[in-house]
Amino acid sequence: MRYLLLSDIHSNLEGLYTCLELAAGKYDQAVCLGDLVGYGPNPNEVVDKIRNLCKVVIRGNHDKACCGIDDAAEFNPYARMATDWTHQNLTQHNLDYLRSLPMGPAVMNGFIMVHGSPNDEDEYILGPAQALPLLRGPEAQLVCFGHTHLQGGFTLNSEARFHSVHIPPTPDGLTLTVPLEDGTRYLINPGSVGQPRDRDWRVGFAILDLDRKEVEYYRTPYEVAKTQAKMEKAGLPLPLYRRLELGR
Numbered sequence: 325m326r327y328l329l330l331s332d333i334h335s336n337l338e339g340l341y342t343c344l345e346l347a348a349g350k351y352d353q354a355v356c357l358g359d360l361v362g363y364g365p366n367p368n369e370v371v372d373k374i375r376n377l378c379k380v381v382i383r384g385n386h387d388k389a390c391c392g393i394d395d396a397a398e399f400n401p402y403a404r405m406a407t408d409w410t411h412q413n414l415t416q417h418n419l420d421y422l423r424s425l426p427m428g429p430a431v432m433n434g435f436i437m438v439h440g441s442p443n444d445e446d447e448y449i450l451g452p453a454q455a456l457p458l459l460r461g462p463e464a465q466l467v468c469f470g471h472t473h474l475q476g477g478f479t480l481n482s483e484a485r486f487h488s489v490h491i492p493p494t495p496d497g498l499t500l501t502v503p504l505e506d507g508t509r510y511l512i513n514p515g516s517v518g519q520p521r522d523r524d525w526r527v528g529f530a531i532l533d534l535d536r537k538e539v540e541y542y543r544t545p546y547e548v549a550k551t552q553a554k555m556e557k558a559g560l561p562l563p564l565y566r567r568l569e570l571g572r
């Protein structure tokens with residue numbers, strides 16, 4: 325079984341379609357680790373697409389804020405403005421869909437899906453301080469997470485060796501293949517489909533192949549200027565569309 329792992333799409337339709345084009349024919353089932361909306365200009369189009377495409381979808385913190393489950397009090401002013409804009413522009417149908425999304429973890433056959441971390445859907449797994457206790461903990465051997473918008477992840481092997489997965493600055497397309505070894509534990513972040521923050525503006529996703537026992541990381545350029553122009557036209561804050569071309 326090959327799973328397409330999508331995360332942190334953030335209403336970026338160009339990013340989503342570019343990822344899906346590159347992933348076409350390479351997976352059996354698509355899943356989404358949350359944050360369908362927030363920041364970008366196409367919340368309804370993205371929700372419509374993900375609802376039809378993905379077998380399993382869990383909610384992210386921006387999904388909660390944009391549909392009114394959370395009050396976005398912890399967001400910075402720009403993110404709050406985008407949250408308000410998204411809330412006003414979502415159809416009732418899509419607001420209801422976002423409200424219905426389950427909280428992670430979602431237990432799949434052979435792995436676990438979370439937005440932030442298995443302990444707290446809003447926690448950021450940024451480095452060993454957060455990753456090591458999880459890798460040593462009772463959770464499944466393989467956890468897929470998002471929320472940080474940083475493609476890569478963390479591993480702990482049977483000899484207790486900790487390793488950060490770094491994506492090399494390779495050409496577009498398949499950037500790294502990580503084999504899944506028996507006895508090693510994995511925290512896998514597929515990267516962000518709609519707003520990368522690892523200083524690489526190209527959008528990212530991953531394919532988890534449980535038969536070949538490997539994770540493939542992908543990175544691809546997209547029509548970022550088109551997304552930015554839509555955001556400007558919608559009146560979304562300038563820093564939110566500038567950051568797309570900077571990848572941060």
Ligand code: ZN
Pocket residue numbers: 332334359384386471472473
């Ligand atoms: Zn996000």
